[in-house]
Amino acid sequence: MLASLVAALDLLGVAVFAATGALTASRKQLDIVGFALLAAVTGIGGGTLRDLLIGRLPVFWVGQPLYLAVTTAVAVLVFFVAHRIESRYRLLLWLDALGLALFAGLGARIALLHEVPAVVAVLLGTMTATFGGILRDLLCAELPLILRREIYVTAAVLAAAVYVTLDRLAVASDLVLLAAVAAGFALRALALAKGLSLPVYRPRPGRDYPP
Amino acid sequence: MLASLVAALDLLGVAVFAATGALTASRKQLDIVGFALLAAVTGIGGGTLRDLLIGRLPVFWVGQPLYLAVTTAVAVLVFFVAHRIESRYRLLLWLDALGLALFAGLGARIALLHEVPAVVAVLLGTMTATFGGILRDLLCAELPLILRREIYVTAAVLAAAVYVTLDRLAVASDLVLLAAVAAGFALRALALAKGLSLPVYRPRPGRDYPP
Amino acid sequence: MLASLVAALDLLGVAVFAATGALTASRKQLDIVGFALLAAVTGIGGGTLRDLLIGRLPVFWVGQPLYLAVTTAVAVLVFFVAHRIESRYRLLLWLDALGLALFAGLGARIALLHEVPAVVAVLLGTMTATFGGILRDLLCAELPLILRREIYVTAAVLAAAVYVTLDRLAVASDLVLLAAVAAGFALRALALAKGLSLPVYRPRPGRDYPP
Numbered sequence: 001m002l003a004s005l006v007a008a009l010d011l012l013g014v015a016v017f018a019a020t021g022a023l024t025a026s027r028k029q030l031d032i033v034g035f036a037l038l039a040a041v042t043g044i045g046g047g048t049l050r051d052l053l054i055g056r057l058p059v060f061w062v063g064q065p066l067y068l069a070v071t072t073a074v075a076v077l078v079f080f081v082a083h084r085i086e087s088r089y090r091l092l093l094w095l096d097a098l099g100l101a102l103f104a105g106l107g108a109r110i111a112l113l114h115e116v117p118a119v120v121a122v123l124l125g126t127m128t129a130t131f132g133g134i135l136r137d138l139l140c141a142e143l144p145l146i147l148r149r150e151i152y153v154t155a156a157v158l159a160a161a162v163y164v165t166l167d168r169l170a171v172a173s174d175l176v177l178l179a180a181v182a183a184g185f186a187l188r189a190l191a192l193a194k195g196l197s198l199p200v201y202r203p204r205p206g207r208d209y210p211p
Numbered sequence: 212m213l214a215s216l217v218a219a220l221d222l223l224g225v226a227v228f229a230a231t232g233a234l235t236a237s238r239k240q241l242d243i244v245g246f247a248l249l250a251a252v253t254g255i256g257g258g259t260l261r262d263l264l265i266g267r268l269p270v271f272w273v274g275q276p277l278y279l280a281v282t283t284a285v286a287v288l289v290f291f292v293a294h295r296i297e298s299r300y301r302l303l304l305w306l307d308a309l310g311l312a313l314f315a316g317l318g319a320r321i322a323l324l325h326e327v328p329a330v331v332a333v334l335l336g337t338m339t340a341t342f343g344g345i346l347r348d349l350l351c352a353e354l355p356l357i358l359r360r361e362i363y364v365t366a367a368v369l370a371a372a373v374y375v376t377l378d379r380l381a382v383a384s385d386l387v388l389l390a391a392v393a394a395g396f397a398l399r400a401l402a403l404a405k406g407l408s409l410p411v412y413r414p415r416p417g418r419d420y421p422p
Numbered sequence: 423m424l425a426s427l428v429a430a431l432d433l434l435g436v437a438v439f440a441a442t443g444a445l446t447a448s449r450k451q452l453d454i455v456g457f458a459l460l461a462a463v464t465g466i467g468g469g470t471l472r473d474l475l476i477g478r479l480p481v482f483w484v485g486q487p488l489y490l491a492v493t494t495a496v497a498v499l500v501f502f503v504a505h506r507i508e509s510r511y512r513l514l515l516w517l518d519a520l521g522l523a524l525f526a527g528l529g530a531r532i533a534l535l536h537e538v539p540a541v542v543a544v545l546l547g548t549m550t551a552t553f554g555g556i557l558r559d560l561l562c563a564e565l566p567l568i569l570r571r572e573i574y575v576t577a578a579v580l581a582a583a584v585y586v587t588l589d590r591l592a593v594a595s596d597l598v599l600l601a602a603v604a605a606g607f608a609l610r611a612l613a614l615a616k617g618l619s620l621p622v623y624r625p626r627p628g629r630d631y632p633p
C-alpha cells in the first residue's frame with residue numbers, strides 16, 4: 001500500500017508544480033510550447049537535482065514517460081482554462097505550497113533510502129522542494145520566491161526534518177510521509193493566510209565602544 | 212561517413228553557440244577572459260545538461276580538449292573582429308538559430324542511442340538546444356530568449372520531433388539528422404524573418420454565466 | 423601532511439564562501455533559514471558542479487555531514503554578529519577573493535587527480551571557484567560578479583593554470599597548491615585594491631573601406 005501511496009503523492013507533486021509553471025507562463029503570455037516547457041521544468045526540476053546529487057542516474061523521468069505526459073497534459077489544460085480562474089496568482093501560491101510540502105517529504109525519503117546522513121537528507125529534501133520553483137522564477141525573470149518575506153524555505157525544512165526525525169525513531173513509514181507533508185503544508189499555509197514570517201536580519205548601527 | 216558528418220555538425224554547433232556567447236560578451240564589454248568563459252558555457256552548456264541527465268559521465272568535453280579549444284579560439288576571434296561586423300545582434304540571432312536546430316537534432320540522436328522513450332528524447336533534444344543560450348542569458352542578466360514572442364523553443368521541439376519520428380520509421384540515419392536540422396532551422400528562420408509566432412495565452416474576462 | 427593541508431584549505435574555502443552567502447542574505451534581510459540555505463549553496467555549489475561534471479557521485483558533501491555543519495554554523499554566526507561589522511560588503515568581497523583562489527587551486531587539483539586534459543582542468547578549477555558565487559548572485563537577483571569590471575574570473579583562471587603548469591612540471595604537490603592559491607589571491611587582491619582590470623572589448627565604428 002505504501003508503494004502506491006508514494007507513487008500517487010509523487011505524481012500529485014509533479015502535477016501541482018507543473019500547474020504553477022503553466023500559471024507563470026500565463027502571467028508571461030507565452031505560447032503553448034512555452035507552457036509545456038515551464039510545466040516540465042517546474043514539475044521535474046527538484047527531483048532532477050536530487051537525483052543528480054546522489055548519483056541516481058539516469059534521473060527519474062528519463063525512463064518513465066508518464067512524468068512528461070502528466071506535465072504536458074497539465075500545461076495544455078491550464079492554457080485553455082486559466083482565463084476562467086479568478087485569481088491565478090493566489091492559486092499558483094497555494095499549489096506551490098502543496099508541491100513544496102510533498103516534495104520536501106518525498107525528497108527526504110529518497111535521500112534516506114540512499115543512506116545519506118540526517119542533515120544531508122534534510123538539505124536534499126529542501127532542495128527537491130524548492131529547485132523546481134527556483135528554475136521557474138529564473139527562466140521567467142520573476143523575483144525568486146525564496147527572497148519573499150513570508151515563511152517559504154522554512155516550511156520545506158520542517159517537512160524534511162519531520163520525515164527524517166520520525167524515520168530515525170522507527171515510526172511506520174507511510175504515516176511518516178503524511179505527517180511530514182501535513183506539517184510542511186500547514187506551516188506554509190499559515191504563512192500565506194496570516195503573513196507569518198520568521199524574524200529577519202535587520203542591520204543595526206555598529207557599536208564602536210562596547211560598554 | 213555518418214560518424215564524420217555527426218562529428219562535424221557537432222563541432223559546428225559548439226562553434227556557433229560559442230560565437231553567440233562571445234557576441235553577448237561584446238555587448239556587455241567584458242574582457243577576453245569573460246569572452247572565453249561565456250563562449251565555453253554557451254557552446255558546451257546544452258550537451259552538458261543532456262549528458263548529466265542521462266548519466267553519460269564524465270560529460271562529453273571532459274575527455275576531449277578539442278571542444279574547449281574550439282570555444283576559446285572562437286572567443287579570441289570574436290574579441291578581435293566583432294567591431295568590424297555591422298549588426299552584431301542580428302548575427303547573434305542567426306547563429307543562435309543554427310545552433311538551436313543542430314543541437315536539437317543531435318541531442319535527440321544521442322538520447323535515442325541511450326534508448327530513452329520518444330517523448331523523453333524530444334525533451335532532451337530541446338534542452339540540449341536551449342540550455343546553452345539560457346545559461347548565456349542568465350550569466351549576462353539578459354532577458355531570456357525563451358520569453359520572446361517569436362517562435363524559439365518550438366523550433367527546437369520541431370527538430371527533435373522530426374528526428375525521433377523519422378528514426379522510429381527506420382529512415383536511414385544521416386538523412387534523418389539533416390532533415391531534422393533543416394526543419395528546425397527553417398522554422399526559426401521564418402520566425403526571425405517574418406516575426407512568426409504561435410498564438411499566445413491572453414487573459415480574458417472570466418465568464419460567470421456560460422450561455 | 424599534504425592530505426591534512428588540503429582538507430584544511432578545503433574547509434576554509436567552504437567556510438569563507440558560506441560567509442559570503444550569509445553576508446548576501448544580510449543585505450537582502452532574509453531570516454535565519456535563508457541565511458543557512460544561501461551559505462550552503464554558496465559554500466558547496468562550486469565543488470558540486472565539478473563533481474557532477476567529472477562523474478564523481480554522489481557529490482562530495484552527501485557522504486560527509488561536516489560540510490553542511492560548517493556552512494550552517496557560519497550562517498548562524500553571521501546572522502548574530504554581522505551588524506557589528508562596519509563594512510559588510512567590503513568583507514564579502516575579500517572573503518570571496520580568498521574562496522575564489524582556494525577553490526580554483528583545489529578544483530584543478532581534483533580534476534587532475536581524475537586525469538583530465540590540462541585545458542579541461544583549468545576550466546574545471548575556474549568553474550569550481552566561480553559557480554558558488556554565481557548561484558548566490560542568481561538566487562538573490564544581484565548583478566553577477568562576473569560582469570564586474572575588475573579582474574575576477576581571470577584570477578581563478580590564473581590560480582588553476584599555475585596549479586596545472588607546476589603539476590605538469592612535477593613540482594612537489596603541496597607547494598604547488600599554495601603557490602596557485604597565492605597567485606590567484608594576489609591578482610584578485612590587486613584588482614580589489616587598485617581597481618585593476620584587463621582591457622575590455624570596446625565597440626569601434628566599422629571600417630567600410632580598408633586602406
